[in-house]
Amino acid sequence: MSVLDVKNLHTKFYTEQGDVQAVRGASFRLEKKEVLGIVGESGSGKSQTMFSVMGLLSANGRVAEGEIYLNGENISPLAFKSHRDYEKKMESIRGNSMAMIFQDPMTFLNPVLKIGTQLMEPILNHTNLSKKEAKQRAIELMEKVGIPSPEKRINQYPFEFSGGMRQRIIIAMALACNPQVIIADEPTTALDVTIQAQVLELISNLKDEIDSSIIMITHDLGVVASICDRIAIMYGGKIVETGTDREIFYEPKHPYTIGLLSCVHNPEEEKKDLKPIPGTPPDLLNPPKGCPFVDRCEHAMRICKLQMPEEKSFSETHQCSCWLNSMPEGGASND
Amino acid sequence: MFKYTVKRALFGALTLFILATITFFLMKSIPGNPFNGDKKLSPQQLAQLNEKYHLDKPVGEQYVLYLKGLLQGDLGISIARKKNVGDIIFKCAPVTMRLGMVAFCIAIVVGITLGTISALSKKKWVSYFITFFTTLGVSVPSFLLALLLLMLFGVWLRWLPIVGLQTPKHYIMPATAIALYPISMIAKLTRSSMGEVMKQDYMVLAKSKGSSSISVIVKHGLRNALLPVVTYAGPMLAFLFSGSFVVETLFSVPGIGSEFVKSINGRDYSMIMGCTIFLGFLIITLNIITDLVSALVDPRIKLGK
Numbered sequence: 001m002s003v004l005d006v007k008n009l010h011t012k013f014y015t016e017q018g019d020v021q022a023v024r025g026a027s028f029r030l031e032k033k034e035v036l037g038i039v040g041e042s043g044s045g046k047s048q049t050m051f052s053v054m055g056l057l058s059a060n061g062r063v064a065e066g067e068i069y070l071n072g073e074n075i076s077p078l079a080f081k082s083h084r085d086y087e088k089k090m091e092s093i094r095g096n097s098m099a100m101i102f103q104d105p106m107t108f109l110n111p112v113l114k115i116g117t118q119l120m121e122p123i124l125n126h127t128n129l130s131k132k133e134a135k136q137r138a139i140e141l142m143e144k145v146g147i148p149s150p151e152k153r154i155n156q157y158p159f160e161f162s163g164g165m166r167q168r169i170i171i172a173m174a175l176a177c178n179p180q181v182i183i184a185d186e187p188t189t190a191l192d193v194t195i196q197a198q199v200l201e202l203i204s205n206l207k208d209e210i211d212s213s214i215i216m217i218t219h220d221l222g223v224v225a226s227i228c229d230r231i232a233i234m235y236g237g238k239i240v241e242t243g244t245d246r247e248i249f250y251e252p253k254h255p256y257t258i259g260l261l262s263c264v265h266n267p268e269e270e271k272k273d274l275k276p277i278p279g280t281p282p283d284l285l286n287p288p289k290g291c292p293f294v295d296r297c298e299h300a301m302r303i304c305k306l307q308m309p310e311e312k313s314f315s316e317t318h319q320c321s322c323w324l325n326s327m328p329e330g331g332a333s334n335d
Numbered sequence: 336m337f338k339y340t341v342k343r344a345l346f347g348a349l350t351l352f353i354l355a356t357i358t359f360f361l362m363k364s365i366p367g368n369p370f371n372g373d374k375k376l377s378p379q380q381l382a383q384l385n386e387k388y389h390l391d392k393p394v395g396e397q398y399v400l401y402l403k404g405l406l407q408g409d410l411g412i413s414i415a416r417k418k419n420v421g422d423i424i425f426k427c428a429p430v431t432m433r434l435g436m437v438a439f440c441i442a443i444v445v446g447i448t449l450g451t452i453s454a455l456s457k458k459k460w461v462s463y464f465i466t467f468f469t470t471l472g473v474s475v476p477s478f479l480l481a482l483l484l485l486m487l488f489g490v491w492l493r494w495l496p497i498v499g500l501q502t503p504k505h506y507i508m509p510a511t512a513i514a515l516y517p518i519s520m521i522a523k524l525t526r527s528s529m530g531e532v533m534k535q536d537y538m539v540l541a542k543s544k545g546s547s548s549i550s551v552i553v554k555h556g557l558r559n560a561l562l563p564v565v566t567y568a569g570p571m572l573a574f575l576f577s578g579s580f581v582v583e584t585l586f587s588v589p590g591i592g593s594e595f596v597k598s599i600n601g602r603d604y605s606m607i608m609g610c611t612i613f614l615g616f617l618i619i620t621l622n623i624i625t626d627l628v629s630a631l632v633d634p635r636i637k638l639g640k
Binding site: 054056087090091092093094095096099100102104107108109110111112113118121122125126157159170173176 | 535536537539540541542543544545546547548554555558559632633634635
């Protein structure tokens with residue numbers, strides 16, 4: 001059984017301009033001890049998918065459809081009688097069996113509370129440890145994520161920490177209760193390149209030490225390549241292709257995936273120019289009926305505009321939704 | 336911290352000195368004198384009185400004499416009351432301060448509660464109603480509210496006593512009248528800063544740790560949201576401690592506010608100086624305390640830089 005199984009998730013944001021359909025039927029599985037990378041550009045719905053899973057959507061966001069199974073139990077807000085029941089359930093899950101690592105370490109720590117207080121919070125929330133024991137555990141966690149002299153640092157405030165150190169603290173918070181699922185939402189985006197490398201190294205070292213499955217959200221394929229087992233490519237609120245790292249990097253099927261890969265600089269091929277994907281992502285206020293990538297796709301056909309392609313499997317692990325793969329040979333005509 | 340406090344205290348003393356100087360010369364430049372009251376005095380009596388209070392000397396000399404007295408802790412004799420100014424202040428200031436303190440506590444508790452409810456309530460009408468109330472609160476002058484309260488609870492319903500501050504019950508109306516404006520200001524401040532804090536990323540992180548909404552709001556939200564309130568509360572307390580002439584007069588409270596206004600009308604020079612210096616001292620001290628408290632609430636504030 002998968003640790004986390006998300007089926008046909010739809011998330012909407014109700015705004016004055018209309019409903020923004022941020023996630024439009026995303027489905028994916030996360031197996032035990034697996035690292036799943038979710039890749040997509042800004043606005044593709046990757047972060048909002050994860051905020052839906054964690055129940056952390058902002059006030060105007062709602063899960064409109066879909067199921068979210070954590071160890072076989074449906075924790076979608078739609079599966080609960082009332083919002084209160086849902087919140088109660090999620091309070092016991094958040095930080096305990098599912099934890100999240102956030103994007104910007106500069107804004108996600110509370111500026112007026114000591115690091116120790118913030119780090120002890122999930123421990124005190126979910127275990128019966130006394131304050132003293134929780135502090136001990138917090139110090140261990142700080143050691144684990146590579147913070148020097150934690151006994152001293154635990155009494156300091158976030159503003160006394162550098163960006164990289166703060167991100168380590170956020171990672172330590174996520175690890176506090178040995179969660180089964182860790183969701184890392186672009187954990188290196190806000191950091192300097194050198195610090196990025198350190199934090200990535202920390203995460204990939206930790207992944208061997210702990211029993212957690214990890215979902216790594218990123219728009220950086222380089223990050224994915226270094227630590228992910230499986231990759232899901234997200235575009236326009238949908239997952240357009242999933243596969244193992246080998247399948248995605250060596251046998252990409254979706255034109256968007258191919259486009260993303262040609263945006264990555266490969267130091268071995270010096271002469272090759274980077275090829276950006278022209279155009280902008282679709283407007284999710286009025287999402288396209290057919291394939292969301294149709295306006296930017298160089299292989300676009302008439303049917304792409306009209307209908308969303310079915311998902312096709314190339315192997316047990318490799319699926320892709322694109323008409324190019326679903327059409328019989330020769331049936332494709334450029335239009 | 337200690338060094339900072341000492342530095343601030345020294346600057347405070349300097350400010351107080353400047354305040355005393357300006358007030359002294361301004362006061363002397365107002366036409367009239369303490370003795371053109373109801374009963375006519377003969378020229379001899381007038382000359383005698385002027386000599387007694389050093390009013391026959393040039394203003395500069397009077398100023399030096401006053402400062403000399405002040406440095407020895409002598410605030411002079413009230414011309415109108417024929418009593419030591421220090422004694423008068425020490426008798427009426429505590430009355431005002433007790434009333435001010437009650438009003439302050441009401442303002443803090445009610446203001447923060449209203450502001451928080453207004454910021455967090457999902458029902459639109461709750462927030463509209465509180466906004467209406469607070470807007471009313473900052474626009475209605477305290478004497479109007481005081482009169483309304485007096486009429487309603489004192490005269491028609493006869494629930495509350497209307498004169499003096501003898502029992503806790505006596506405090507209800509004057510304290511409410513004084514507190515309305517600070518309540519409204521604090522509610523407005525809390526509402527806007529709480530609204531801002533609720534949008535912050537650290538609130539999401541706090542929730543992601545499995546804390547309940549209430550604990551997230553109280554532990555992570557309020558602490559951040561109250562910073563502007565603390566900055567406002569210090570000077571507000573000073574304002575409350577300086578008393579309100581109108582409210583004190585309406586409720587016949589023997590406080591420093593009414594004493595101060597009376598002294599200005601009567602050109603009671605030493606009393607004017609005494610009240611000014613005392614209130615100046617209060618305001619300066621409370622401002623220093625406010626800054627120290629802000630630094631306690633927000634560790635990012637580094638004092639002395």
